[in-house]
Amino acid sequence: xxxxxxxxxxxxxxxxxxxxxxFCQKNIQRKNQVADTVQHKPNIIFILTDDQRxxxxxxxxxxxxxxxxxxxxxxxxxxxxxxxxxxxxxxVSRASILTGQYQSRHKINDFETDLSARAISxxxxxxxxxxxxxxxxxxxxxxxxxxxxxxxDFLVDTEEGxxxxxxxxxxxxxxxxxxxxxxxxxxxxxxxNQVTDDQPFCLSVSFKAPHEQDGNPPAYIIQPRYAEYYRxxxxxxxxTARPEYWNSFPDFFRTDLNLGRKRWDGFLSTPELYQQNVKxxxxxxxxxxxxxxxxxxxxxxxxxxxxxxxxxxxxxxxxLGEHGMEGKWYGYEESIRVPLFIYDPGLPDQxxxxxxxxxxxxxxxxxxxxxLAGVPIPRRMQGLNLIDLLENKMSERDDFFYQHDFLGxxxxxxxxxVVTGDFKYMKYTEHDYEELFDIKHDPHETTNLARDPRxxxxxxxxxxxxxxxxxxxx
Numbered sequence: 001x002x003x004x005x006x007x008x009x010x011x012x013x014x015x016x017x018x019x020x021x022x023f024c025q026k027n028i029q030r031k032n033q034v035a036d037t038v039q040h041k042p043n044i045i046f047i048l049t050d051d052q053r054x055x056x057x058x059x060x061x062x063x064x065x066x067x068x069x070x071x072x073x074x075x076x077x078x079x080x081x082x083x084x085x086x087x088x089x090x091x092v093s094r095a096s097i098l099t100g101q102y103q104s105r106h107k108i109n110d111f112e113t114d115l116s117a118r119a120i121s122x123x124x125x126x127x128x129x130x131x132x133x134x135x136x137x138x139x140x141x142x143x144x145x146x147x148x149x150x151x152x153d154f155l156v157d158t159e160e161g162x163x164x165x166x167x168x169x170x171x172x173x174x175x176x177x178x179x180x181x182x183x184x185x186x187x188x189x190x191x192x193n194q195v196t197d198d199q200p201f202c203l204s205v206s207f208k209a210p211h212e213q214d215g216n217p218p219a220y221i222i223q224p225r226y227a228e229y230y231r232x233x234x235x236x237x238x239x240t241a242r243p244e245y246w247n248s249f250p251d252f253f254r255t256d257l258n259l260g261r262k263r264w265d266g267f268l269s270t271p272e273l274y275q276q277n278v279k280x281x282x283x284x285x286x287x288x289x290x291x292x293x294x295x296x297x298x299x300x301x302x303x304x305x306x307x308x309x310x311x312x313x314x315x316x317x318x319x320l321g322e323h324g325m326e327g328k329w330y331g332y333e334e335s336i337r338v339p340l341f342i343y344d345p346g347l348p349d350q351x352x353x354x355x356x357x358x359x360x361x362x363x364x365x366x367x368x369x370x371x372l373a374g375v376p377i378p379r380r381m382q383g384l385n386l387i388d389l390l391e392n393k394m395s396e397r398d399d400f401f402y403q404h405d406f407l408g409x410x411x412x413x414x415x416x417x418v419v420t421g422d423f424k425y426m427k428y429t430e431h432d433y434e435e436l437f438d439i440k441h442d443p444h445e446t447t448n449l450a451r452d453p454r455x456x457x458x459x460x461x462x463x464x465x466x467x468x469x470x471x472x473x474x
Contacts, residue, residue, distance in 0.1 A: 041200035043308040050211040052314035054337040065282045069293035077343030083360040088316040088328040088335045094142040098123040100366035100381030102473040114144030122378045124366040125151040128202045131375045138187040139206030156187040168213050168221035179223045180208045185291045192298050210284035217266045220280035230279040238322045239444045246324025252431050257410040260325030267326045306345050314338035329412045331426040351390045358396045401469035418466045425462035
């Protein structure tokens, strides 16, 4: 009887211990599940250069420029052959990258306007942060004046709080001058030193290079250690650098107030200036390439190379003498076409080391990053998940809407249009002037076919398509 009483007296304790054990087991199981989820979430590094045109890297066929680290990643990953921006100016393009939206929807069309609260809430950094990622940003943010600090756990703003384009040479805490590319390199190492194994990260890196340093005169300011690169090499001038191409523009465009022509005059107007400044443009990109190599080395040291995706893109292209100009803005290939690759060690073998011909756009970056991280894509994003596109899970695009309306004539005449795989239609909206190029057979865009009666049917077709795409971009 005493034994029975003793057993009943300890029964509650036993039940508590059993329940506690079950709870602990479930908690351990839950923690293991979370750990497994964290372990399998990829780390993501998005690298953005400023004004890098599509052919300014070795992997895209440039036999002069030295970008070995970038080339190795590009060749081992998915190297897009036809990547474009929907607006070729940094403030608009960067807003499109963050939001996955055309300018018509995100409403950033100048250097003053900040992203709205709604837009910020649906950017890829905010959505990743909410899903458990540690987010970082280093470099030139390039959108508005107020930095949305809530997007990032780690922020190094080289614009000094939205005061404008960062200077290449800045003074560090010890009073020494340091190049922007080196500032960014040091900050990358600082961020990576702080990451932990229990939280995936997404680091967005935005170089000033190879953008020129604005001023009078403007200049490409390089790191001294690259000064000897490209000496003894003569860089060929582009086909459309000849005077007849500039002289073929209509009067509203062919003026000394045209910003592209003004910058050409200071940068490229003589053979000596052309060689000096294009080589400095290349030297700045070689500097970026070395930082990419340092990132690779650091990831290997940390044991994170196999679980880190690297995406690389230019925010817009750059005219380097084509059509007698230096700059971007207009709808020419050198202005709107950019480098883009995705290096992901975890992708299926069938889509590694490929050279997709499908059109990829800057508005595709945000949905692609979210998809790679397993985060739902907001409906308001207008871009495509590029991985789904390559795996034939969606139809590829045949064309896209291009728009640029910053400033306007005479500095930068406003232009809109439609780009297809074979043809390009551009309309200077202030002047009702049209361009039509057969880019398949005339890749340098030497001959405007808009007034050629043989192409009237194609012109009419693209006019209709332009209006439709313009409405769809809203």
